[in-house]
Amino acid sequence: MALLKQIKDKGSHTLVTFTIGENEAPSSSNVLLLGDFNNWQSNDSSFQMEKKGNTYVKSLKLENGKRYEFRYLSDDKGWFNDHAADDYVSSPYSGIENSVVDLSVVPQKKIVVKKTIKITTSKTVKKAKKDDLKKIEGIGPKIASILTEKGIGDFEKLSKASVKVLEGILKEAGPRYSIHKPGSWPKQAKLASADKWDELKKLQDKLDGGK
Known part of the structure; x- marks a missing residue:
């Protein structure tokens, strides 16, 4: 699964491409992309994901400065989450979490500094802790x-x-x-x-x- 983001409209919106990879969907039936952006309306066929071989893809242009909760709905297997979501939050239903695409912070353009600055350090950067x-x-x-x-x-x-x-x-x-x-x-x-x-x-x- 993946969330591909492309800044649009001079930073006011982001084109988010939701992708369910091969063998990641619970079945081969149709899949709807539902969330805050369409008021979770499962009868809206315009949010049906496009099937390309064994993958599903849907692109939405969303307003920046917000966080959007969403989930996928398979015709015959029910709801499931995106394992590549930016975050997960509890839904109104007990024991269930919604996926989140986070557009609350828009990446800024990098400023190129022509002057070369040499930085030396004797400290070793510690790797992120991983437990078994x-x-x-x-x-x-x-x-x-x-x-x-x-x-x-x-x-x-x-x-x-x-x-x-x-x-x-x-x-x-x-x-x-x-x-x-x-x-x-x-x-x-x-x-x-x-x-x-x-x-x-x-x-x-x-x-x-x-x-």
């Missing part, structure tokens, strides 16, 4: 990938996630994942984030598949 979520009892490679796509990619964020939100993410991922019980995941992640590995091991010895 598979160390949490009940989380395998695929679920770790799903959580990371939802912005829960390290122990600290997982420790602060509510069980209700985690259950919603698993339910949205499909029945294969909704059977998992994430009740202990935040507690495990809190211990891992604090490097309390011995305590985590003792807790995991008492667990059964992360329950």
Whole structure:
């Protein structure tokens, strides 16, 4: 999935191209792009995504300075999110999140400075922290990938996630994942984030598949 953005009309609007890649749609049926920009009207066929082979594409020119919530609606498989969205926010429906395309800040044109400035530093830039979520009892490679796509990619964020939100993410991922019980995941992640590995091991010895 991808959100391609092109500034238009001297910065007042952005042409956003929504793309669902091959094998990313839940089925081969028609898909509607619904959101704040069309008042979530599912009877508006003008927002049906164009199918090109096994991919779906739809471009919209949206006003800058706003954030737009949206989701995709498959004719036969129902709602699903964009894994490449700028953000995710809770919807009015319990346990469900909407994707967000963020146009609240418009990129400014770069100013070219002709003068060459030499910068020297002895400090090494630290890489962004990445935690192995598979160390949490009940989380395998695929679920770790799903959580990371939802912005829960390290122990600290997982420790602060509510069980209700985690259950919603698993339910949205499909029945294969909704059977998992994430009740202990935040507690495990809190211990891992604090490097309390011995305590985590003792807790995991008492667990059964992360329950």
